[in-house]
Amino acid sequence: MSSISIKDIAAKAQVSTATVSYVLNGTRNVKQQTRERVLQVIEEMNYKPNNAAQSLKRRRTNTIGVIAEDVTVFNVPEIIDGINDCADRLDMHILLTNLRLDKRIGRSFDDLDAYRHFAENAVSELLSKQVEGIIYIGVHPRDLTGLCDTFGKPIVYTYCYTQNDPSIQYDDEQASYEAMEYLVNKGHSRIAIISGALDSIPSRLRFNGYYKAVTEFELPFDPLLIKMGDWEAESGYRTTKELLSLAVPPTAIMSMNDVMAVGILRAAHEMGVAIPEELSVIGFDNREFSEYLTPRLTTMGLPLHEIGYEAMEALSRILQGEETAIDPKPVCKLIERDSVASP
Amino acid sequence: MSSISIKDIAAKAQVSTATVSYVLNGTRNVKQQTRERVLQVIEEMNYKPNNAAQSLKRRRTNTIGVIAEDVTVFNVPEIIDGINDCADRLDMHILLTNLRLDKRIGRSFDDLDAYRHFAENAVSELLSKQVEGIIYIGVHPRDLTGLCDTFGKPIVYTYCYTQNDPSIQYDDEQASYEAMEYLVNKGHSRIAIISGALDSIPSRLRFNGYYKAVTEFELPFDPLLIKMGDWEAESGYRTTKELLSLAVPPTAIMSMNDVMAVGILRAAHEMGVAIPEELSVIGFDNREFSEYLTPRLTTMGLPLHEIGYEAMEALSRILQGEETAIDPKPVCKLIERDSVASP
DNA sequence: CTGTTAGCGCTTTCAC
DNA sequence: GTGAAAGCGCTAACAG
Numbered sequence: 001m002s003s004i005s006i007k008d009i010a011a012k013a014q015v016s017t018a019t020v021s022y023v024l025n026g027t028r029n030v031k032q033q034t035r036e037r038v039l040q041v042i043e044e045m046n047y048k049p050n051n052a053a054q055s056l057k058r059r060r061t062n063t064i065g066v067i068a069e070d071v072t073v074f075n076v077p078e079i080i081d082g083i084n085d086c087a088d089r090l091d092m093h094i095l096l097t098n099l100r101l102d103k104r105i106g107r108s109f110d111d112l113d114a115y116r117h118f119a120e121n122a123v124s125e126l127l128s129k130q131v132e133g134i135i136y137i138g139v140h141p142r143d144l145t146g147l148c149d150t151f152g153k154p155i156v157y158t159y160c161y162t163q164n165d166p167s168i169q170y171d172d173e174q175a176s177y178e179a180m181e182y183l184v185n186k187g188h189s190r191i192a193i194i195s196g197a198l199d200s201i202p203s204r205l206r207f208n209g210y211y212k213a214v215t216e217f218e219l220p221f222d223p224l225l226i227k228m229g230d231w232e233a234e235s236g237y238r239t240t241k242e243l244l245s246l247a248v249p250p251t252a253i254m255s256m257n258d259v260m261a262v263g264i265l266r267a268a269h270e271m272g273v274a275i276p277e278e279l280s281v282i283g284f285d286n287r288e289f290s291e292y293l294t295p296r297l298t299t300m301g302l303p304l305h306e307i308g309y310e311a312m313e314a315l316s317r318i319l320q321g322e323e324t325a326i327d328p329k330p331v332c333k334l335i336e337r338d339s340v341a342s343p
Numbered sequence: 344m345s346s347i348s349i350k351d352i353a354a355k356a357q358v359s360t361a362t363v364s365y366v367l368n369g370t371r372n373v374k375q376q377t378r379e380r381v382l383q384v385i386e387e388m389n390y391k392p393n394n395a396a397q398s399l400k401r402r403r404t405n406t407i408g409v410i411a412e413d414v415t416v417f418n419v420p421e422i423i424d425g426i427n428d429c430a431d432r433l434d435m436h437i438l439l440t441n442l443r444l445d446k447r448i449g450r451s452f453d454d455l456d457a458y459r460h461f462a463e464n465a466v467s468e469l470l471s472k473q474v475e476g477i478i479y480i481g482v483h484p485r486d487l488t489g490l491c492d493t494f495g496k497p498i499v500y501t502y503c504y505t506q507n508d509p510s511i512q513y514d515d516e517q518a519s520y521e522a523m524e525y526l527v528n529k530g531h532s533r534i535a536i537i538s539g540a541l542d543s544i545p546s547r548l549r550f551n552g553y554y555k556a557v558t559e560f561e562l563p564f565d566p567l568l569i570k571m572g573d574w575e576a577e578s579g580y581r582t583t584k585e586l587l588s589l590a591v592p593p594t595a596i597m598s599m600n601d602v603m604a605v606g607i608l609r610a611a612h613e614m615g616v617a618i619p620e621e622l623s624v625i626g627f628d629n630r631e632f633s634e635y636l637t638p639r640l641t642t643m644g645l646p647l648h649e650i651g652y653e654a655m656e657a658l659s660r661i662l663q664g665e666e667t668a669i670d671p672k673p674v675c676k677l678i679e680r681d682s683v684a685s686p
Numbered sequence: 687c688t689g690t691t692a693g694c695g696c697t698t699t700c701a702c
Numbered sequence: 703g704t705g706a707a708a709g710c711g712c713t714a715a716c717a718g
Contacts, residue, residue, distance in 0.1 A: 005695055016705045021697055028698095031703060046494050048471040052395040052404070053695035056710045061395070072424050074631070077414045084414075084441045093468075096439040098427045125436075128391040151389050233635070262635045269637065288417070289632025292576070292605045294612065348711055359689045364713055371714095374687060396711035399694045 004045050013041040024049060055130060063093040064315060065126030065134045067119065070102040073139040074287060075159055075304055082308020083135060090316050095131055097122040101139060109140050110199075112147055119148045127153060133315045136160070137308075141169065141201045154318045158311040166318070168311040168330070172202050175300045175332035176209025176254075179282050182334055183252045184217045187342040188280060192225040192250035194239050194260055200231075206256050206284070225250055229260050236263025244271050244279070251343035252280035258287040258299055265293060265339075276341035286335050295338035303330040347388055356384040367392060398473060406436040407658060408469030408477045410462065413445040416482040417630060418502055418647055425651020426478060433659050438474055440465040444482060452483050453542075455490055462491045470496060476658045479503070480651075484512065484544045497661045501654040509661070511654040511673070515545050518643045518675035519552025519597075522625050525677055526595045527560045530685040531623060535568040535586050535593035537579055537603055549599050549627070568593055572603050579606025587614050587622070594686035595623035601630040601642055608636060608682075619684035629678050638681035646673040 010017040015034060022028040023038045030038075041047075055061045066083055068076050080096065087094050099122060105114045119136075126134060133153055138144065138160025145162040161167035183191050193210050196203040214221055224246055229235035236255055240263060243250055255261040261283035265275060273279050275295055283290055286301035307330050314327070353360040358377060365371040366381045373381075384390075398404045409426055411419050423439065430437050442465060448457045462479075469477060476496055481487065481503025488505040504510035526534050536553050539546040557564055567589055572578035579598055583606060586593055598604040604626035608618060616622050618638055626633055629644035650673050657670070 006697095007695080017696075018698075018705060018707095019703090022704090025697080029703070034703080048467060050399070050695050051472045052398040053710090054697080055395040056393070056399055056712090057695080057697045059710070070424075071414070071420045071427075077420050081413075081415050081441065081443060081446070084443060085446075088443075094439070096437070098424065100424060100427060100431075103424070103428075124391060128394045130393060130395055259635070266637060287632075288630070289635045292602070292632045293635065294609060294637065349713095350711080360712075361689060361691090361714080362687090365688090368713080372687070377687080393711050396694090397713080399696090399710090400712045400714085402694070 004047055005050065006047075009038065009041050009045065009047050012045070013038045061093070061130045061132060062091065063095055063129070063131050064312075065095045065097065065122075065129070065131035066137065067097045067099060067122045067126070067134060068137045069099050069139040069160075071096075071098045073102055074285075075302065076137055076139065078304035079137050079158060079308035079311075082305040082310075083312045084308075085305070086309045086312035086316075090312070092312070092316065095126060095129055097126065109142060112144070116147060123148050123150055127151065133319055135311050135315055137311075141172075143201075154315060156311045156315045156318070158307050166314055168307045168314060170303050170307055171329040171331050172205035173209040173212070174329075175284070176206035176256075177213050178209075178332070178334060179254055179284070179300050180210060180213030180217070183254065183280065183282060183340065184213065184219070186252075186280065186340060188252040189217075189219050190222070190225065190248065190250045190252070191219065192227065192243050192253045194227045194229045194236055194253060194255045194264070196229060196231045196256040196260075198228060203256060210254070229256065231257055231259060233259050233263040233266070236260030237267045238263070240264045240267035241271070244268065244273055250279075252282070252340070254282050254284075256284050258283040258285045258290045258297060261290070261297055261299070261339075262293065265295075265297075276339050280340040280343070282340055290335075291337060293339075298337045298340045299335050300332045301335045302332055306330040347390055348393065349390075352381065352384050352388065352390050355388070356381045404436070404473045404475060405434065406438055406472070406474050407655075408438045408440065408465075408472070408474035409480065410440045410442060410465045410469070410477060411480045412442050412482040412503075414439075414441045416445055417628075418645065419480055419482065421647035422480050422501060422651035422654075425648040425653075426655045427651075428648070429652045429655035429659075433655070435655070435659065438469060438472055440469065452485060455487070459490060466491050466493055470494065476662055478654050478658055480654075484515075486544075497658060499654045499658045499661070501650050509657055511650045511657060513646050513650055514672040514674050515548035516552040516555070517672075518627070519549035519599075520556050521552075521675070521677060522597055522627070522643050523553060523556030523560070526597065526623065526625060526683065527556065527562070529595075529623065529683060531595040532560075532562050533565070533568065533591065533593045533595070534562065535570065535596045537570045537572045537582050537596060537598045537607070539572060539574045539599040539603075541571060543574075546599060553597070572599065574600055574602060576602050576606040576609070579603030580610045581606070583607045583610035584614070587611065587616055593622070595625070595683070597625045597627075599627050601626040601628045601633045601640060604633070604640055604642070604682075605636065608638075608640075619682050623683040623686070625683055633678075634680065636682075641680045641683045642678050643675045644678045645675055649673040 006017045006020050009020045023030050023035045099118050134155040136157045144160050157167035227239035283297045283299035286299045290297040290299050349360045349363050352363045366373050366378045442461050477498040479500045487503050500510035570582035607624050626640045626642035629642045633640040633642045
């Protein structure tokens with residue numbers, strides 16, 4: 001604890017503590033000469049106002065809490081970065097809590113009870129630290145209704161949602177549709193899709209985009225081209241083998257994530273099918289590894305930075321008591337690389 | 344600001360604020376019945392003690408600051424996770440500051456002046472928030488001496504260092520040596536190495552390990568097997584083409600990072616050299632993508648979680664005033680996958 | 687076993 | 703243009 005306080009500054013500069021406070025905050029006019037003297041003493045003594053005392057007195061902290069389900073999961077750091085970006089601009093401060101869910105409970109996301117405890121503790125601690133609002137970052141898009149109570153403090157969810165609170169999510173359906181549109185424009189019509197786990201929201205939404213594209217572009221609809229994966233590479237591998245063994249195989253495959261696309265690449269390689277010459281592949285997520293694959297994977301990039309930024313902005317607006325204008329959902333952006341060609 | 348305070352609880356429970364404080368902190372014996380009444384009121388009113396007031400009074404925050412140069416760089420999240428892990432055990436709290444260096448100044452790491460400003464601000468803010476110490480996480484191992492002054496507060500650096508402060512770093516030389524040892528045990532003796540940028544510390548250290556292995560295992564020393572890369576995939580690609588064109592090409596290549604290993608794989612593929620049958624490859628860093636390459640890359644994994652954990656522990660010991668026992672450096676761990684075979 | 691009260695470091699009203 | 707002093711919410715010494 002830097003034991004040097006406003007009193008020390010006041011004494012050394014031969015003014016009252018009030019005056020020191022005034023020059024510090026610019027709350028009132030202070031004679032030029034006095035101000036300079038104070039400033040100099042502050043500088044000399046490396047004085048830093050005690051933020052706890054300030055908050056206590058001001059009854060404001062200008063701080064919001066961020067609860068991250070797990071900072072080591074791929075989507076989280078970039079979202080945090082977006083929040084920081086916006087918070088810096090708004091001169092807001094961030095208190096980050098890492099729930100460490102992946103390490104602590106593994107993948108049992110659906111069992112709210114398994115981690116309610118952690119979430120409640122995090123909220124409680126943040127509230128105790130007088131945050132003015134909270135942003136909750138999920139590791140997987142899902143319904144978190146009833147996870148925890150914030151006792152009236154505003155909360156914004158991102159990369160997940162609840163039925164009662166505001167949340168910022170990117171547009172999965174549009175992304176899926178746009179990926180299809182890209183493939184169609186390249187000349188494909190026999191396009192297969194490999195889904196993620198069926199009980200997941202992004203899977204459902206991305207299916208919607210797929211069907212919408214199939215309908216709008218009047219593509220031949222063939223149920224054989226629809227495969228159920230589980231987000232893991234192995235499922236991409238297995239289903240691709242099936243797909244390529246079809247009497248009339250697809251000319252393109254859209255994978256609901258990049259990891260399964262790895263399996264697609266592997267299966268095609270083994271079967272001597274050249275990508276993109278004989279088979280186009282498009283992934284989802286723009287994971288870091290996607291550009292290191294051979295061929296470099298074309299994929300839908302998630303607007304992670306943007307949803308973080310928007311979440312912060314939304315929370316800030318709520319704190320200002322502004323009308324919650326419903327912004328358009330941030331959209332995914334296609335990253336064109338080398339795994340797609342015309343058939 | 345949850346306007347409900349200890350006074351409200353005291354009034355409703357018909358005791359003094361002191362008593363409330365005592366039951367809250369267990370600082371003194373309170374009659375069972377009284378305690379229960381107080382606890383119940385607290386529960387009912389969702390009372391959370393104001394942490395700012397507590398800190399002010401206690402003159403302790405139990406909080407340390409963490410300055411991350413950039414949370415979106417691959418090594419940082421896992422280090423943060425390690426810090427969290429240890430902090431949870433020690434019942435310490437973390438204030439995380441993200442400098443966003445990668446986005447703000449790009450890769451000009453060596454120009455301290457370009458970001459001194461950001462670092463100083465971060466320290467200043469943290470000090471103002473009464474942190475008891477600081478951990479600084481770099482995005483690249485390098486000398487940061489003179490970056491910023493912490494005015495006497497203890498600071499521990501990790502994934503970077505200064506000449507005057509404690510720092511936690513993993514053992515690069517040992518890792519490089521061990522990778523070589525692994526290759527030698529597999530039967531290789533003509534082992535090439537592709538370095539990172541020459542002005543970087545890890546490059547130098549990893550060279551040391553290489554030379555040490557060459558000497559100890561009495562490998563034939565051939566300068567032609569030593570290639571200068573720059574950490575990027577392209578340099579791995581280029582140098583591998585040179586290596587494979589040698590009169591007597593190497594049977595194994597050790598790459599100083601996984602990204603350059605991608606270039607190696609690509610070059611070998613183009614030249615029709617099978618990995619691992621005709622050429623073994625070992626990478627460095629265990630980046631997420633390394634297991635998605637074909638073949639899955641064998642690589643040296645960095646003990647990121649561990650250095651975070653150790654940094655927290657070291658700082659804690661310093662705060663306790665304990666002797667700074669010099670711990671052994673955390674060591675890298677070989678991740679055996681499919682890119683290495685016997686020649 | 688419980689209460690009274692000073693005071694942590696700061697901001698801000700009121701007075702001059 | 704400046705200062706005195708109250709009080710933010712809490713803890714802990716002191717008193718009973």
